[in-house]
Amino acid sequence: MTDFFTDLPQLSGKFNLPQFLAEDNINLETNDVDAIEGQKRIALGNSNLLFNTRVIPNSLLATIPKSQLDILFREVSSPPLQGGYITALKVFFASENIDGVDILTLLYQPVRLxxxxxxxxxLKHMYQIGFSGKIYSFKNDQFVVCQDAEELIKDYTTKIKIKRTTEPGAAFxxxxxxxxxxxxxxxxQLIYTVMSDNDNTILEIKNVATGIRSSADTPFFHSTLLHSPLLGPPRTEDRIFAGFYADRSHLCPPAREIYFGFTRL
Structure with missing residues (x-):
C-alpha cells in the first residue's frame, strides 16, 4: 500500500477543471497493479465469471474519452463548495439485450460525497454520498440517460455466475x-489521475475477478480495473499509474461508508 495524495492544482490546470480545487485532497492509497498482476486478474475474469451461462468475451468493458467524463464530473462538481466533499463515479454492473442476446454492460452515476x-x-475521514446525479449508459461514444437502469442492474444479478476459488472442480x-x-x-480524482499519469485522455475499464477485498483466502468477486494506455514516459514516484492499472475502487456492498485519508489545501 502506497500513500499518494492527489495533486489537485496539477490536475485542475492540465485538464482545465478548476472545480477540483474545491475538493478535499484525498489519499488514493493505491495498490500497485502492474501489467502482470493486471493480466492475472483479467484472466481470472475469463475463467471464473460467466454471464448468461457464457464466458464474458471481451475484458474491455468500456473505452471512455475525457470529454465525456467531463460532462459527468461537472454534473456533481458545480457549484463548488468550500471543502468537505469529493466527487466520484458509481459504476454499476448491468445487463443489456442486444439482438436477442443478454450481455454484460456498465452504467454510470456521478455522485458527490x-x-x-x-x-x-x-486515521481517516468518513464520506457518505449526499447528492446523486442521473444514471447513464455509454453508447455510440457518448453518455445517454438510462431510463430503465433499475431493471438492467437487477437483471445482472440474475445472470452473473462466479467461481469463488481456483480449486479443481469448484462450481459457479x-x-x-x-x-x-x-x-x-x-x-x-483517481479517474483523472490515471489519465494524467499516462499522458492520455482515454479511460479504459477492464473486467476482472479478484479477492482483493481483504486476505488472500477471500473468495473471488466480480470487479473492474481502471487503465489508460501509456503515451508518456515510464512510471515514476510522481506518476504511479503510468503503465499500471488502478484498482482502488470501493466494492458496494459490503462497503456502506467510504473512508479516505485527506489533507486540505
Whole structure:
C-alpha cells in the first residue's frame, strides 16, 4: 500500500477543471497493479465469471474519452463548495439485450460525497454520498440517460455466475445479495489521475475477478480495473499509474461508508 495524495492544482490546470480545487485532497492509497498482476486478474475474469451461462468475451468493458467524463464530473462538481466533499463515479454492473442476446454492460452515476466524521482508529475521514446525479449508459461514444437502469442492474444479478476459488472442480455460484458487488465507486480524482499519469485522455475499464477485498483466502468477486494506455514516459514516484492499472475502487456492498485519508489545501 502506497500513500499518494492527489495533486489537485496539477490536475485542475492540465485538464482545465478548476472545480477540483474545491475538493478535499484525498489519499488514493493505491495498490500497485502492474501489467502482470493486471493480466492475472483479467484472466481470472475469463475463467471464473460467466454471464448468461457464457464466458464474458471481451475484458474491455468500456473505452471512455475525457470529454465525456467531463460532462459527468461537472454534473456533481458545480457549484463548488468550500471543502468537505469529493466527487466520484458509481459504476454499476448491468445487463443489456442486444439482438436477442443478454450481455454484460456498465452504467454510470456521478455522485458527490460529503465528509461526515473522522475515524481515529483508521486515521481517516468518513464520506457518505449526499447528492446523486442521473444514471447513464455509454453508447455510440457518448453518455445517454438510462431510463430503465433499475431493471438492467437487477437483471445482472440474475445472470452473473462466479467461481469463488481456483480449486479443481469448484462450481459457479449465483449472485449473493448483500455480499457480491453491485457497483464500484471511483473518485474522479483517481479517474483523472490515471489519465494524467499516462499522458492520455482515454479511460479504459477492464473486467476482472479478484479477492482483493481483504486476505488472500477471500473468495473471488466480480470487479473492474481502471487503465489508460501509456503515451508518456515510464512510471515514476510522481506518476504511479503510468503503465499500471488502478484498482482502488470501493466494492458496494459490503462497503456502506467510504473512508479516505485527506489533507486540505
Amino acid at each position: 460529503f465528509c461526515r466524521f473522522y475515524d481515529g482508529g483508521s 455460484e449465483g449472485y449473493v445479495g448483500g455480499s457480491d458487488t453491485k457497483y464500484m465507486l471511483f473518485p474522479f
